[in-house]
Amino acid sequence: MKISFANLNLPKKSLFLAPMEDVTDTTFRYMCKLFGGVDVMITEFVSSDGLLYNAKKSLKKLKINDYERPIGIQIYGHITERMIEAAKIVAQANPDFIDINFGCPVKKIANRGAGCGMMRNVPLLIEIADKVVKAVNKSVTVKTRLGWDEQSKNIIEIALLLNKTGITGITIHGRTRSQMYSGKADWTLIGEIKAHPNNRLPIIGNGDISTPEQAKQHFEKYNVDGIMIGRASIGRPWIFKHIRHFLETNEILPEPDLYEKIEIAKIHLLKSVEDKGEYPGILSMRRHYVQYFKGIENSREWRIKLLTSNNLKENLELLEKLKSFC
Numbered sequence: 001m002k003i004s005f006a007n008l009n010l011p012k013k014s015l016f017l018a019p020m021e022d023v024t025d026t027t028f029r030y031m032c033k034l035f036g037g038v039d040v041m042i043t044e045f046v047s048s049d050g051l052l053y054n055a056k057k058s059l060k061k062l063k064i065n066d067y068e069r070p071i072g073i074q075i076y077g078h079i080t081e082r083m084i085e086a087a088k089i090v091a092q093a094n095p096d097f098i099d100i101n102f103g104c105p106v107k108k109i110a111n112r113g114a115g116c117g118m119m120r121n122v123p124l125l126i127e128i129a130d131k132v133v134k135a136v137n138k139s140v141t142v143k144t145r146l147g148w149d150e151q152s153k154n155i156i157e158i159a160l161l162l163n164k165t166g167i168t169g170i171t172i173h174g175r176t177r178s179q180m181y182s183g184k185a186d187w188t189l190i191g192e193i194k195a196h197p198n199n200r201l202p203i204i205g206n207g208d209i210s211t212p213e214q215a216k217q218h219f220e221k222y223n224v225d226g227i228m229i230g231r232a233s234i235g236r237p238w239i240f241k242h243i244r245h246f247l248e249t250n251e252i253l254p255e256p257d258l259y260e261k262i263e264i265a266k267i268h269l270l271k272s273v274e275d276k277g278e279y280p281g282i283l284s285m286r287r288h289y290v291q292y293f294k295g296i297e298n299s300r301e302w303r304i305k306l307l308t309s310n311n312l313k314e315n316l317e318l319l320e321k322l323k324s325f326c
Helices: 026-035 050-054 058-060 079-092 113-119 122-135 155-162 190-194 212-222 239-249 258-276 278-283 288-290 300-306 312-325
Strands: 002-005 008-011 014-017 038-041 070-077 095-101 139-144 169-172 203-206 224-227
Touching: 008 079, 014 203, 026 038, 026 139, 026 239, 026 258, 050 058, 050 070, 050 079, 070 113, 079 095, 079 122, 095 113, 095 122, 113 122, 122 139, 122 155, 155 169, 155 190, 190 203, 190 300, 203 239, 212 239, 224 239, 224 278, 239 288, 258 278, 258 288, 258 312, 278 312
Parallel strands: 014 038, 014 224, 038 070, 070 095, 095 139, 139 169, 169 203, 203 224
Antiparallel strands: 002 008
């Protein structure tokens, strides 16, 4: 069985790496591909304004490697003309598709009408989606949430309107903007959209999937075409491989032991420094370190040193010292 998300020929029950700011950079995407199991990846989101003003950080996010394919580049903004021009710039980087962020809950983005703020202006949301589709020769998809808050869950209305544009797929995070990342993701409306007789688009579900068992349960209960993994992949780039294995065999692969995690973290660190330079490469590792080495007893002093060291040689030495905890 296959699905056609963004006009890509993908396996049924596809697994997606979520776009996460300061997480899904080229280094982390490399790590996820190293383990396998991930079918589609999406970059960190890129500001339409940043692209138009040639901001160095925004332009850097357009760099993709062939081994990362299929991959989409995600953009956000709230002004139609700027989104159109930004999409044209992104198309030149030759991603497999362009994803529009209508779901970011961060205050500085949502409160000015971009990201999830767009869900409070449905006509503008649909206009941007429609005009971006017409402006580029790439497939365009959308990522969004259930609505702004508990009283305004308008995702079904939005999804059905998106069906009338040229959008080729929708990813839905099962929370409202007001929830941010708290509480429990509600997949009920995601399942309703997938089952709606007027929906023709592939639906990807997102939110609170952290184990192979949860992934299988949500595929079966909500009949989504794919599942997107975000926070649960931080410091666990093997999660896609483990979910895929369980979906195919019903067998649970064991989590890497501490020694294996140390070796994985070293590969991740060296790749990060290679991609970004020593200091920024080490800085970007810290959130992954926290997850790689969560729950190790009597390691507080060691963790403080690792999370404050700015030196590659010292980082590698500290990782080696951790083997004494094995």
